[in-house]
Amino acid sequence: MSKAADIELASVTKRYGVTTAVDAISLKIKAGTYCCLLGPSGCGKTSTLRMIAGHESVSDGDILLGNTVINDLPPARRGTAMMFQSYALFPHLDLVDNVAFSLKMKGMEKAERRDKALAMLRVMEMEPYAARRPAQLSGGQQQRVALARALITDPQALLLDEPLSALDPFLKVRMRAELKKLQASLGITFIHVTHSQEEAMALADVVVVMSGGRIEQAAHPREVFNRPATAFVARFMGEHNVIEGRAAGGGEGTTRFEVVGGASFLAPAVREAGAPVAIAVRSDKVRLGDGEPGFGFTGLVSAVEYRGSTVQVAVAAPGIDEFSVSVDEAEFFRAPLSVGEAVPLSWSREHVHVLA
Amino acid sequence: MTLTARLAPYLQAAPLALILGVFLLVPLLTILMVSFWDYDSIRIYPDFVTFNYEETLFSWVTWKTYLNTLKFAVIVWAITLFVGFWVAYFLAFHIRTTAMQLVLFLVCTVPFLTSNIIRMISWIPFLGRNGLLNSALVEAGIVAEPLEFLLFSEFAVVLAMVHLYTLFMVTPIFNTLMRIDRALIEAARDAGASGFQILTNVILPLAKPGIAIGSIFVVTLVMGDFITVRFMSGGQSASIGLMMANQMSLLQYPAAAANAVVLLAVVLIIVAGILRIVDIRKEL
Numbered sequence: 001m002s003k004a005a006d007i008e009l010a011s012v013t014k015r016y017g018v019t020t021a022v023d024a025i026s027l028k029i030k031a032g033t034y035c036c037l038l039g040p041s042g043c044g045k046t047s048t049l050r051m052i053a054g055h056e057s058v059s060d061g062d063i064l065l066g067n068t069v070i071n072d073l074p075p076a077r078r079g080t081a082m083m084f085q086s087y088a089l090f091p092h093l094d095l096v097d098n099v100a101f102s103l104k105m106k107g108m109e110k111a112e113r114r115d116k117a118l119a120m121l122r123v124m125e126m127e128p129y130a131a132r133r134p135a136q137l138s139g140g141q142q143q144r145v146a147l148a149r150a151l152i153t154d155p156q157a158l159l160l161d162e163p164l165s166a167l168d169p170f171l172k173v174r175m176r177a178e179l180k181k182l183q184a185s186l187g188i189t190f191i192h193v194t195h196s197q198e199e200a201m202a203l204a205d206v207v208v209v210m211s212g213g214r215i216e217q218a219a220h221p222r223e224v225f226n227r228p229a230t231a232f233v234a235r236f237m238g239e240h241n242v243i244e245g246r247a248a249g250g251g252e253g254t255t256r257f258e259v260v261g262g263a264s265f266l267a268p269a270v271r272e273a274g275a276p277v278a279i280a281v282r283s284d285k286v287r288l289g290d291g292e293p294g295f296g297f298t299g300l301v302s303a304v305e306y307r308g309s310t311v312q313v314a315v316a317a318p319g320i321d322e323f324s325v326s327v328d329e330a331e332f333f334r335a336p337l338s339v340g341e342a343v344p345l346s347w348s349r350e351h352v353h354v355l356a
Numbered sequence: 357m358t359l360t361a362r363l364a365p366y367l368q369a370a371p372l373a374l375i376l377g378v379f380l381l382v383p384l385l386t387i388l389m390v391s392f393w394d395y396d397s398i399r400i401y402p403d404f405v406t407f408n409y410e411e412t413l414f415s416w417v418t419w420k421t422y423l424n425t426l427k428f429a430v431i432v433w434a435i436t437l438f439v440g441f442w443v444a445y446f447l448a449f450h451i452r453t454t455a456m457q458l459v460l461f462l463v464c465t466v467p468f469l470t471s472n473i474i475r476m477i478s479w480i481p482f483l484g485r486n487g488l489l490n491s492a493l494v495e496a497g498i499v500a501e502p503l504e505f506l507l508f509s510e511f512a513v514v515l516a517m518v519h520l521y522t523l524f525m526v527t528p529i530f531n532t533l534m535r536i537d538r539a540l541i542e543a544a545r546d547a548g549a550s551g552f553q554i555l556t557n558v559i560l561p562l563a564k565p566g567i568a569i570g571s572i573f574v575v576t577l578v579m580g581d582f583i584t585v586r587f588m589s590g591g592q593s594a595s596i597g598l599m600m601a602n603q604m605s606l607l608q609y610p611a612a613a614a615n616a617v618v619l620l621a622v623v624l625i626i627v628a629g630i631l632r633i634v635d636i637r638k639e640l
Binding site for chain 1: 545548549557
């Protein structure tokens, strides 16, 4: 295997006509990292991946692999390989010829390239199907063939465009584990585009959360989950409640802020009066019941959802939208709540996370 | 099952069966039957004789005519394939918007808004001895004398046939090209394929069914053509269709019928050959 190299994006921009899909993003991905580009559709994550792959031109900025600027290199000469969303296997070729395709393009002898392709199919445990056409395979098998085809070029980085989106939920989890294992054994950089935060958290060493063509946060999944940088990240990662308001006094490292409906909360940060303040509280850290003033409110139960080990209680209050509490199942059924009931909520000071 | 329930599928199949029966099967069987009849210069007699076939199969003239027709078929097929493929390729891969694709495709069909006889006749003032092309060439000093081969020649026949039949090649090829997943082309490029390699390793293999269907159209049309050959060759070239037309004008219906049966067999063999090479089922 070739040596993995760092990938660096230096204020990379992609414009389509007047719209900016990717807005001057800078990012450094260390060699051998499993990096997930995460975001809702239209956030620029796929454009970013395609620019790294060379299937989309860079409007501005530089992409570096190792110490080389690869902006103008054709895809095959960048040292990257791409796995396409629908796998893009050649329907008219059997698996061996699919995997050997890039070797054929290089002009390698037929016997030699078929041997190499078979060896790669063996690694992917697809050798028994070597003579089949892609249409005769299941989704998971197609993915393995697509991986084999991408890896036969011995890339320094593998680029995966929503690789799991075509699979059913069970297979998704299984192929996810396979991807992680493969990346660990190859030691090369994987850049994986996804819109599923669950997928990103399960796989990534670095999660890059994108929105509107910009990077909101790039960090280890644990960091992103526990300390989301922005309200967008907190909302997108889920299981966070975001409360936004304006500062109205405070002191000693805390700020009191008011939301539109009139309720006021305390945030462990210093802000000037009138400045916007946003905090995030994880829904599993919210307790039912009264607590310290400024760290809770009373709202009306708007929905109750049973999730197995927990019960998700949605609570509505003026100025606070989409506040949910996840309560331990046993605890919830000791004193069940019903929709429309008023319920006091509270959280402790250390669970308040101030957002930028 | 009640009687009506058992009859229902037959009733549902009946209209199509009726159409195929009346307009295809009955005429074919009639031709087959008449091909065994006897005839003289004024009428035909129900009979069972094989000399219509003997005359067709063992005559030097028939063989020459068949070879001539096959020659037209091969030349026209090759040219329409070349032109048709690139027109379809251009429409499918170089025109970005569907609206523009549709507009340009309709432009391709504009010649079909007139009858094919008019389309053929319109070549005459252009290609004739004192036609537009010849006078332009002479006046420009490119040739000293008008070119004779332009009209009433095999060149003219091939030209007119290419003009008439290229669209039959464009349409099915365009259809298959439009179905090629664009991600496949990116995947090929990702694997280091050059433009030419993408064409030969991805696009052409995937366009094969369209090429096969277009080829069937063109070959059958050329094999059965008589009007183009008659008009454009000025009577200097023969085709099987023309031979049959002549036989019919002499009231030799059984001979023409035998000829038609042989032609049908030849065309079916060609079509079977094309279908053996290319699997077109996924297109239908």
